[in-house]
Amino acid sequence: MLNNKKYFETNLKRWNELVEINAKSKSYDLPGFLEGNSSLFPIEVEEIGNVKGKTLLHLQCHFGMDTLSWARLGAKVTGVDFSNKAIELAKDLSNRLNIPARFILSNVYDIPEVLEEKFDIVFTSYGTICWLPDLVQWAQIISDCLNPGGIFYIIDGHPFGFIIDEKKNPFNVGFNYFSEGKPVFFDENAAYADPLADLKNQATFEWDHPMSEIINSLIKANLEIEFLHEFPFTFFSIHPDMKKREDGYWEFINYEYTVPMMFSIKTHKKF
Ligand SMILES: C[S@@+](CC[C@H](N)C(=O)[O-])C[C@H]1O[C@@H](n2cnc3c(N)ncnc32)[C@H](O)[C@@H]1O
Numbered sequence: 001m002l003n004n005k006k007y008f009e010t011n012l013k014r015w016n017e018l019v020e021i022n023a024k025s026k027s028y029d030l031p032g033f034l035e036g037n038s039s040l041f042p043i044e045v046e047e048i049g050n051v052k053g054k055t056l057l058h059l060q061c062h063f064g065m066d067t068l069s070w071a072r073l074g075a076k077v078t079g080v081d082f083s084n085k086a087i088e089l090a091k092d093l094s095n096r097l098n099i100p101a102r103f104i105l106s107n108v109y110d111i112p113e114v115l116e117e118k119f120d121i122v123f124t125s126y127g128t129i130c131w132l133p134d135l136v137q138w139a140q141i142i143s144d145c146l147n148p149g150g151i152f153y154i155i156d157g158h159p160f161g162f163i164i165d166e167k168k169n170p171f172n173v174g175f176n177y178f179s180e181g182k183p184v185f186f187d188e189n190a191a192y193a194d195p196l197a198d199l200k201n202q203a204t205f206e207w208d209h210p211m212s213e214i215i216n217s218l219i220k221a222n223l224e225i226e227f228l229h230e231f232p233f234t235f236f237s238i239h240p241d242m243k244k245r246e247d248g249y250w251e252f253i254n255y256e257y258t259v260p261m262m263f264s265i266k267t268h269k270k271f
Helices: 004-024 030-034 042-048 065-072 084-097 108-114 135-145 211-220
Strands: 055-059 076-081 102-105 119-125 146-157 184-187 203-206 223-231 242-244 250-252 262-269
Touching (some): 030 084, 042 119, 042 262, 055 065, 065 076, 065 084, 065 119, 076 084, 076 108, 108 135, 119 135, 135 146, 135 223, 211 223, 211 262
Parallel strands (some): 055 076, 076 102, 119 146
Antiparallel strands (some): 146 262, 184 203, 223 262
């Protein structure tokens, strides 16, 4: 059994390779972003509310498009990611667009060693906790980064969606929901933003965290839950039997039932 350090090293290689692929992909639409488009979806913008003048820490910020989009809405932003390629590009975009932002290279679990200050908002979105083995530690780090009353908001793939095996068509269960902290090993050459990409770094280790684990880790870290929302669509084509909607999310076709594919949670740090 590999330890977490080995899992992170394996995942980091893939993430570093994905940065350039994603930056060139149609789905990230970097040219549109450079021209002023926001990369944020209306759901998180509406659910978080006004960010003007607030300090915002963006965890797993990738190459910073969402972080800089929050800055365009008036937030004072800090982005953190463990991919050196992602942080390099994020800094470059911030300079090129003249949008003030701070980007820090760090594993989420090492944040206490690199950041002392407290924030009004901690934000993380769309493909984050599946890369993290320990949610109790994650939630405590988030709580420690927040001012009393500060907001933590997450929007991400629903753990139910993770158990779907894309190779089993139609829709079929192929993974454990109750994964008991064990990572799932994937070996794939296609990239989520570019199915035709031929990645050299194919291996990843990912964790599915049941909804109870997500919620209980937040409660344990003194974060009061304002809401949990579940959605029958998601942010990438997790299964071949899906089509892109006009709003950019993906939904199942040829499937008569609705299932939860994405969730959002808003919390406040208790005083
Ligand atoms: C799918 S992206 C996040 C989604 C982001 N909203 C975007 O722009 O698409 C996942 C990010 O998590 C980062 N990541 C994965 N594991 C991490 C860890 N343990 N610590 C910090 N960053 C990590 C990757 O480098 C990648 O940039």
